[in-house]
Amino acid sequence: MWRQGGPPQPTQSAFSTIYRYTFLARSKFYSWKYLSWLILLVAATNVICVGGKRRAFGIFVAALHGAYNETSMSELNWIGDSYASLGFFLMPFVTTAIIRFKRPYRFTMLLAGITIFLSCLTSSVVPNPGFLFLTHTVLHGVGSALVLCATSLITGDYFDKNHRFHVLATAFVSGGPYGVLIFGPLFSTWIHHHGWQNAFVYSAFLFLFVNLLGAITFLPRDVFEYNQMSGLTDEEATEDGRSYQDTGKSSAGQSVELEPRASGGRGWAFCSLDHINQNPQVIIWGVERLIHNVVIYGLLMNLTAYVTQALNDSLIKGAYVNLYFGLGESIVFTLGALTGDKIRGHLSFVYLVGACFAAVFLLILQRSYANIDVVYVLAGFTGAAVGVGNTFLYATAEEVMLVHGSIAFPMTKMIAGIGMLIAPIFSGLIIDHYGFRGFFVSMAICVCLRVILLSAIYLILRRKKHDAKKTAENVKRDESIVYSTKISKFPAEVITEEEVCNLEMHSNGYFGQMN
Structure with missing residues (x-):
């Protein structure tokens, strides 16, 4: 569009404007300093839902037994336990797949939401309990594994061992008893007033909503290796870890990996x-x-x-x-x-x-x-x-x-x-x-x-801690002897103060790395 009496001004379409504002909002959201805590909240909510359905599924079993009384309770109980058991059993394999595909956490949660949604919908229309092995045990088991692996991995990334709340954060994605306190009364109400078929349908939409929250918020981050920096003392290494948490940038120092991890050279969980x-x-x-x-x-x-x-x-x-x-x-x-x-x-x-x-x-x-x-x-x-x-x-x-x-x-x-x-x-x-x-x-x-x-x-x-401590003390004593030998080779008046400081810094840096 041309302005009268001036140079031409290009116009922007409504779609371009919407895209620009959406991109700015997205960038601002993913740079929010409290994003890690929001991710933890969403991850814990997903784990509570998965665990709550697992522990409260006995209510569905009672309703299914009333509808299909020719099926024994032991068979129905097995259906209730087997889907959770399958989900747990698949976790090392799903974790390996997520890591090998470069940690697509949001896609994983989207896939989990679709899988569990289909599982609950198809379970609501089964003609007999035998079909629940496919619709519930297999589909819901795979979906549960996707949820549990994505939530544990992303929580471990954002709340690593250098984080002061590592145990607190990982505890809430380890599973817990809260779900049964919520889903027990909820499932009872749904089944009592609307029947077990509709309860499955309501569960489908509930899980889809919660999983989609993870599909939106689970932004991967560069994993900070659990290490200590060469040439730094323990205190300096800790400060480096804290600065990483604040800035999201890894240190340029040379790092030494201290423990095996699934993303290491083997690539298996x-x-x-x-x-x-x-x-x-x-x-x-x-x-x-x-x-x-x-x-x-x-x-x-x-x-x-x-x-x-x-x-x-x-x-x-x-x-x-x-x-x-x-x-x-x-x-x-x-x-x-x-x-x-x-x-x-x-x-x-x-x-x-x-x-x-x-x-x-x-x-x-x-x-x-x-x-x-x-x-x-x-x-x-x-x-x-x-x-x-x-x-x-x-x-x-x-x-x-x-x-x-x-x-x-x-x-x-x-x-x-x-x-x-x-x-x-x-x-x-x-x-x-x-x-x-x-x-x-x-x-x-x-x-x-x-x-x-x-x-x-x-x-x-x-015993392992005692042996490691003893080994570290022996190494430190040996290095002290080497340091003393270097000092004794030169007359005191020849060694400058700067040279002594350099030797001390080298020794302290080595000791900090060993500790």
């Missing part, structure tokens, strides 16, 4: 055989995680059934025991997340203490299980004690396995998935042959085994 051979606590940790998940899911599945049976099939009163169990677990989970950063390096010992208390409560429970009032009280304490084994799981797995969380967390969850599959079979066989007393005795024995395994892990890690 698994420990190498050499690492496992040098660290026997990795195998012990895997066995302990297997037993822990057999215990916690065995209790979640059978406490309600036992109390309901004892109260003459009063399902509402029977469900209270799971609520108390979840409340105890939630309280401990929250306290652990808030205090975990203050006890870094001792998280495995906290797991050991929790297992000891869980063993005590279960030993009491197996003697007094006939008294329902005692069961109600002990359910809360047992949930709290057993729940310690799920608190700050990401950071604890790192400390125990001595690898980065991108390897430790998926491998730990993979073992959890196997434990979830074993739990219904194991607990069902025990109850069928020995009754509920035998079930509570078996759970107590399993937790006592956890105490033994966690004690072994703690002793191995303590």
Whole structure:
């Protein structure tokens, strides 16, 4: 368009204007200094939704059993557990794929949203429960794996080990008990008023909305290697890490990687055989995680059934025991997340203490299980004690396995998935042959085994820390001898003050790197 009496002025189309303002808004949003906390909030919300549906799926099972009463409860329970188990089992493989494709977190969340949306919609129209294996177990299992891997990886990127809230942030994407407190009442209301088919439809849109929030906000960042800089003291290296968090720019200093990670040369979210051979606590940790998940899911599945049976099939009163169990677990989970950063390096010992208390409560429970009032009280304490084994799981797995969380967390969850599959079979066989007393005795024995395994892990890690400290002291002493030898070669009057400072800086830099 031409202005009268002046040079020609080009006009912009409405689409160009919209694009320009959209681009500016997008750039401003992704440079927001609180973006990392927003990402954590969205990631935690996604994990709560996935975990809440997993733990509260028993409500769907009851409704499905009413609609398809020719299908046994054990088959329906297996459908409910198998999708979560598949999701956990696939985590190392999905993590590997995400890293090899250059961390497309937003696309991963979009794909997860579409997969879970289709899963819930198709599950609402199945002609018989057999189709749920495809529509729910497979589709929802894959979608859950995508969500859990994307949320854990991006949280580990933004809240790395140099971040002061590393344990707090990773705790909320490790899974937790909050979901059952929300989705239990929500699913009950939906199913009671609208039926289980519509409840699946509502779940589809809820998951799609939450996953799309991740597809919008999960901006990848350059991963800051967990390292110390050559020539810097510990304090300077820490300051360098903090400046990186503030500016988003990595240091130009030469870095030395301290631990294996999934994005390393191997590119797989698994420990190498050499690492496992040098660290026997990795195998012990895997066995302990297997037993822990057999215990916690065995209790979640059978406490309600036992109390309901004892109260003459009063399902509402029977469900209270799971609520108390979840409340105890939630309280401990929250306290652990808030205090975990203050006890870094001792998280495995906290797991050991929790297992000891869980063993005590279960030993009491197996003697007094006939008294329902005692069961109600002990359910809360047992949930709290057993729940310690799920608190700050990401950071604890790192400390125990001595690898980065991108390897430790998926491998730990993979073992959890196997434990979830074993739990219904194991607990069902025990109850069928020995009754509920035998079930509570078996759970107590399993937790006592956890105490033994966690004690072994703690002793191995303590020995490794002692050996590493002794080695560092020997190296430091040897370097001091070398430094003294260099000084003694020259007369005192020949060495200038600048030369002495240079030697001291070299020595301090080397010591800082070793520490």
